Amino acid sequence: MNEFHYIAIEGVLGVGKTTFAKKLAADLNARLILENVDNNPFLELFYKDMKNHSLQTQLHFLLNRAKQQKEIKQPDLFQRKIVSDYIIDKDKIFAYATLSDDEITIYEKIYAAVINEDEIVKPDIVVFLQASVDTLMERIKKRGRHFEKNISADYLDKISQAYNYFFSHFPRTIPLVIINTDEFDIFKNEEEYEKIKKFILNVKGGVHYYKPHKG
Numbered sequence: 001m002n003e004f005h006y007i008a009i010e011g012v013l014g015v016g017k018t019t020f021a022k023k024l025a026a027d028l029n030a031r032l033i034l035e036n037v038d039n040n041p042f043l044e045l046f047y048k049d050m051k052n053h054s055l056q057t058q059l060h061f062l063l064n065r066a067k068q069q070k071e072i073k074q075p076d077l078f079q080r081k082i083v084s085d086y087i088i089d090k091d092k093i094f095a096y097a098t099l100s101d102d103e104i105t106i107y108e109k110i111y112a113a114v115i116n117e118d119e120i121v122k123p124d125i126v127v128f129l130q131a132s133v134d135t136l137m138e139r140i141k142k143r144g145r146h147f148e149k150n151i152s153a154d155y156l157d158k159i160s161q162a163y164n165y166f167f168s169h170f171p172r173t174i175p176l177v178i179i180n181t182d183e184f185d186i187f188k189n190e191e192e193y194e195k196i197k198k199f200i201l202n203v204k205g206g207v208h209y210y211k212p213h214k215g
Contacts, residue, residue, distance in 0.1 A: 002201055004124040006072075006082045010090065010167075011129035012160050013151075014140040019187050020129065021085040024197065030081035033072065036064055044147035050155070054098045059110060062091050066114040072121050088120055089166065097162040125175040127200055128167050133157050135182050175203050179210040 007024065009017040018034060025032040037043065042057040069088055095107050131139070133156045140148050170176050177200050184192055192212060199210050 002125075002204065004081075004201065006084070006121065006123045006125075007200070008084045008087045008123035008126045009129065010085075010087055010126060010163075012131070012136055012156060012163055013148075014136040014143075014156070015129045015131045015181060016139065016187055017129050018085045020127075021083050023187070023193065025083035027197065028081050028083065030083045033068060033082060033084040035061075035068075035086045039064075047147060047150040050098060054100075055103045055106065058091070058095050058099060058103075058107060061094070062107075062111060063114060065091055069115070069120055073119070084123070087123060087126060088115065093162050093166050094159070097158055122174060125177065125200065125203065126170070127177045127179065128163070130160075130164075130178065130180045130182075132182050133160060136160070170207070172206060175205050176207045177203060177210060178207065184212045 007028075007030070009021045009024070011017045021034065022032060024030070040057060040060045042053050042060055046053040046057040065086070065088055072082065072084075091111070095104065095111075099107055133153050136156050137151075137153055140151060167176065167178065179196065187193070196210055199208075
């Protein structure tokens with residue numbers, strides 16, 4: 001079993017990455033780093049009118065993520081195992097999927113001012129959770145967040161494609177585990193969760209695809 005110090009879970013909204021990160025962090029007695037979504041005052045406006053509220057929504061997330069990245073480097077935190085429910089690359093995935101060309105120009109200048117790529121702590125392994133748009137829509141509806149009620153299937157499809165493109169070009173220097181969660185619910189099936197956890201903690205490098213053990 002590999003002693004990964006920093007494990008990051010990623011995926012499109014609604015796929016279950018935060019739930020998975022919480023469970024994994026508890027099992028590994030790790031420090032949990034969660035993205036704070038609920039405190040973004042622009043998010044509900046964004047889902048209602050993306051064209052007019054994309055930039056301020058994105059910049060609010062960027063500043064929060066930049067602050068958390070600095071906290072990860074603090075000695076008292078970095079000495080513990082870390083499980084996070086996002087990677088900093090997520091910021092640009094969403095930015096380039098939602099912002100106009102003029103907004104991207106502004107965004108890139110602010111990104112360069114608040115993020116120093118050379119100082120970012122890279123995870124030792126990334127777990128990318130996938131699901132179809134239908135599955136994502138169903139899970140988002142079930143969790144019942146009021147500000148997500150206007151999310152469309154077209155938007156989820158666009159973000160899913162952006163994620164798939166990003167991870168198809170993911171650096172080979174960091175192990176990547178890709179798990180499609182359409183066929184099973186790893187959050188309700190304890191046996192499957194344990195198999196997935198074991199699989200993740202035993203990969204050595206490169207890209208790995210987890211396949212559920214049917215039957």
